[in-house]
Amino acid sequence: MRADLEFGSISQLVRASAERHAEREAVVEGRTRLSFAGLGARVADAAAACLADGVRPGDRVAVWAPNTLDWITAALGAVTAGAVLVPLNTRFKGAEAVQVLARTGARTLFVTGTFLGTSYVAALRRAAGEDLRLLPRLRRVVVLGEEAAPEGFRTWKEFLADGAGIPPAAVRERAGSIRPSDPSDILFTSGTTGEPKGAVVSHAQTLRAFGAWSELAGLREGDRYLIVNPFFHTFGYKAGILACLMRGATMVPQPVxxxxxxxxxxxxxxxxxxxxxxxxxxxxxxxxxxxxxxxxxxxxxxxxxxxxxxxxxxxxxxxxxxxxxxxxxxxxxxxxxxxxxxxxxxxxxxxxxxxxxxxxxxxxxxxxxxxxxxxxxxxxxxxxxxxxxxxxxxxxxxxxxxxxxxxxxxxxxxxxxxxxxxxxxxxRIKDMLVVGGFNAYPAEIERLLCGHPGVAEAAVVGVPDARLGEVGRAFVVRSAEGAGLTEEQLIAWSRREMANYKVPREIRFVAALPRNAAGKVRKGVLREVAAE
CATH class of the missing domain: 3.40.50.12780 (ANL, N-terminal domain)
Structure with missing residues (x-):
């Protein structure tokens, strides 16, 4: 049966997975090993806390944190309470996070304390003001994990305790009121080609798409799934968390x-x-x-x-x-x-x-x-x-x-x-090069370059050329076999393997390509380097 017809909403998926796979291992995080029944109970507690805090159906609730069990619990708890999830990129600086929070009118934010040496709470307060005056619609900030919270914020433990007085029936009633056509999340594009925009997607769309994904991939009960893709990205959240809930696979989140x-x-x-x-x-x-x-x-x-x-x-x-x-x-x-x-x-x-x-x-x-x-x-x-x-x-x-x-x-x-x-x-259309009147596609050139045994990765951008209008410049990461590979050798090889207009006019060897948190090459950074 199609997943959207079987479950109807993500909240009902959480409940169904807790019943079907009750004692099977759902999440492994360090020494913590949580069953599907245990995960369902934690999500219900988080949903109760959201109700106690005044979250209403359709409210936007954001999560700004790395891949952790707390992310899973907070996000699914908010969605079970009828909220629309807004995952925030963990590579965002404070001003970027504030921009998305303001644009979506988020009323609640779950935020990690410190990640990769950065205090996300401090970054938020610097960008929005100590009293968060630039975010007037943000009513609650909850600091995930075991960290303390500054005045006006709530710790994760305090937030969950607030929901103790909400009866389970109230949580089930709210979860049951969610319609398949209701929006489930607003996922912001990675922004590699411009300002990020929030794509609105419904419960039914999400369930049907990743029910199909799980079927085609052959994901099955008992699989053990290492989720390295960030949860703020569709690949991590939907092809990861939600697919595992559908199939009874164990999630092993990895933050970095x-x-x-x-x-x-x-x-x-x-x-x-x-x-x-x-x-x-x-x-x-x-x-x-x-x-x-x-x-x-x-x-x-x-x-x-x-x-x-x-x-x-x-x-x-x-x-x-x-x-x-x-x-x-x-x-x-x-x-x-x-x-x-x-x-x-x-x-x-x-x-x-x-x-x-x-x-x-x-x-x-x-x-x-x-x-x-x-x-x-x-x-x-x-x-x-x-x-x-x-x-x-x-x-x-x-x-x-x-x-x-x-x-x-x-x-x-x-x-x-x-x-x-x-x-x-x-x-991408915007990445296409026009070399002497011929259309050249960087991804095709990159694929050809990776055919050389000395090349591990390649990224191509266009640079101005007085005669041809535009030519390709390649940034190349050498493979273990290519330690001695030179620019002249790779260009000569390219002339034998691809049409002349596709051949990069210059090769720069780099230790690594710049990437965003979703793993995409940041072509804008390479264009800036090429311009310099």
Whole structure:
């Protein structure tokens, strides 16, 4: 049965998972091992505290914290109380967080105390004022964890205690009042190409999309799922927390990506499922400590990006022996998932495409005039289906720029469909280069560069050129085999492997590519470096 029809709302999913998988391990965090029944009870306590604090259906409740059990409990508790969840990027500075809180009119904020040496509470007070005067609609700030709270804020323990007087029946009544069509969350785009905007998505859209994702991925009861993708991102929250609730899989949240810690978790917890961006798997494969870890429990890897090197897919299957390596494509505006490989696809499909559209989802490619293009022709990717957002939160102008009158979402991504409907995402429209009149797509060039054994990662940006108008400049991370690789050698290799207009005119070797917390390369930073 479709997950949206089976559960109706995320709150009912939490309750159903607590009943179906009661004694099975739900969350592992350090020495804490919590069952699904235990998690359900904690979520109910958090929902009761939200009711006691005056949270009403439709209120926006934000969470600004890393991947922890407290994040899971606070977020699901707020959603169970009928609130609309607003996850905040943990890489935000105080002013960026305040901007999102103000734009959404959030009335409650759950915030971590200190993370990666930064006091998030202090950052919030610096940006919004000691009395939070720049956030007049923010009624409550709760500091997660065991840390103390400044005057006017509540500790997590105090907040939960406030809900002790709310009867369980009141929580069940509120949870039961949530309709499938009600908004469940506002997920802000990563902002790599402009100011972040909040995509509004409903309970039904979320449940249906990630019920389908879980089915296609083959996630099953008893799987042990290491969630490295940040919870503020669709990949971490919905393909992680919610998918595990649907299938009875154990969540092992990891707050910060560290290859050595991932290797240790896989070995100690017998991790079987590990989704993540390509850079995560590249780091694992190349880590010097990898041979000392038993990674044989891994059976499912799901990854996705504009450029997933073929060699990465081959290495995951060959060196790690992972039987199922799938690729997918999605975006916040389409509930995080649009296309996905099937488990019975030939290996080359996962290595060269992002799979086919989900059921009841249409994907097409159009030219600059909006005309549909045949297979093999690159153009803008358009999507229409149940998972397309209702719009950007309180931003009709921005919504009209991407959603047309016929319900098509204009993604701004460039892609190619093959005759079987498999989609290859080549780039963002704004990233496309015009080299001497030819369209060159950085993601395609990056994929080709990663075919060199000495290249681990590559990112290409455009720079002005007096003769050709624009040419590519590549930032390259050498692989272990490429320690002695030079710019001249790589350019000469490129001239043999790709059309002349695609060949980068300059190569800069770097230790690592700049990325945001969602794992996407920050092309804006590279453009600034190139301009300098």
């Amino acid at each position: 990506f560290d290859a050595a810690t991932v290797l240790a978790h896989i070995t100690a917890e017998r991790i079987s499922v590990l989704p993540g961006p390509p850079t995560l798997f590249q780091s694992l494969l190349d880590h010097p400590a990898r041979p000392g870890h038993d990674l044989s429990s891994l059976r499912l890897v799901v990854t996705g990006a504009a450029a997933v090197p073929r060699t990465l897919i081959d290495r995951l299957r060959g060196e790690l022996g992972v039987p199922e390596v799938l690729t997918a494509y999605g975006m916040s505006e389409a509930t995080g998932v649009i296309t996905m490989c099937r488990r019975d696809d030939p290996p080359e499909v996962a290595a060269t495409t992002s799979g086919r559209a989900l059921e009841d989802t249409e994907v097409t490619v159009v030219d600059a005039d909006g005309r549909w293009l045949p297979p093999g022709e690159p153009g803008e990717i358009l999507v229409r289906g149940y998972q397309v957002m209702s719009g950007y939160f309180e931003d009709p102008a921005a919504t009209a720029e991407v959603l047309d009158d016929e319900g098509w979402l204009h993604t701004g991504d460039v892609g190619v469909l093959d005759v079987h409907g498999n989609l290859t995402v080549t780039d």
